[in-house]
Amino acid sequence: GEDVEQSLFLSVREGDSSVINCTYTDSSSTYLYWYKQEPGAGLQLLTYIFSNMDMKQDQRLTVLLNKKDKHLSLRIADTQTGDSAIYFCAETPLEGGYQKVTFGTGTKLQVIP
Amino acid sequence: EAQVTQNPRYLITVTGKKLTVTCSQNMNHEYMSWYRQDPGLGLRQIYYSMNVEVTDKGDVPEGYKVSRKEKRNFPLILESPSPNQTSLYFCASSVDTTNTGELFFGEGSRLTVL
Numbered sequence: 001g002e003d004v005e006q007s008l009f010l011s012v013r014e015g016d017s018s019v020i021n022c023t024y025t026d027s028s029s030t031y032l033y034w035y036k037q038e039p040g041a042g043l044q045l046l047t048y049i050f051s052n053m054d055m056k057q058d059q060r061l062t063v064l065l066n067k068k069d070k071h072l073s074l075r076i077a078d079t080q081t082g083d084s085a086i087y088f089c090a091e092t093p094l095e096g097g098y099q100k101v102t103f104g105t106g107t108k109l110q111v112i113p
Numbered sequence: 114e115a116q117v118t119q120n121p122r123y124l125i126t127v128t129g130k131k132l133t134v135t136c137s138q139n140m141n142h143e144y145m146s147w148y149r150q151d152p153g154l155g156l157r158q159i160y161y162s163m164n165v166e167v168t169d170k171g172d173v174p175e176g177y178k179v180s181r182k183e184k185r186n187f188p189l190i191l192e193s194p195s196p197n198q199t200s201l202y203f204c205a206s207s208v209d210t211t212n213t214g215e216l217f218f219g220e221g222s223r224l225t226v227l
Contacts, residue, residue, distance in 0.1 A: 042218025
């Protein structure tokens with residue numbers, strides 16, 4: 001099956017920018033997502049991008065996609081303590097959608113006040 | 114309030130004692146799925162259901178069963194739990210499987226099998 005990889009841990013100071021990285025292996029057109037899991041809760045969708053796009057911005061969040069390297073990143077500007085959570089990268093193929101979703105291992109973001 | 118509800122949230126059981134984790138959604142979603150979350154492995158799909166009476170295996174279905182008799186409910190059944198099924202389980206639902214959609218997750222059920 002497809003593979004999605006992330007680093008496990010990231011620590012940043014409040015007010016700095018955070019960059020969470022993800023690599024994927026699917027060679028076909030695909031959708032890529034960022035989900036956020038706060039402590040004791042389920043996952044919530046933050047944003048998604050289609051593989052023919054390079055960038056997507058939504059308030060403090062910027063998603064960058066390097067299609068050649070199959071590398072996805074999530075940048076959080078002005079990181080706050082409320083951003084402390086686990087962030088999951090996920091991908092779905094064009095055909096099949098969420099039936100065939102693959103999640104990464106998750107990156108735990110720790111924000112230091 | 115739109116939500117996915119799982120029960121129980123926490124359970125400690127012993128090897129071989131059948132258990133069921135319930136999942137219910139109030140959003141009239143067609144698609145429902147179960148995942149397990151393990152450290153270093155992320156979320157892995159156990160089973161999914163496209164609609165009532167339609168279920169299919171995900172990546173790690175061994176040792177689990179599901180049913181979808183009603184649209185809103187999608188219980189996960191462990192007929193004979195074993196310690197390697199100790200994990201955090203999530204149920205999720207979506208309007209359909211469209212890529213531009215969103216999976217709505219329950220709060221999780223932490224299961225320990227002794």
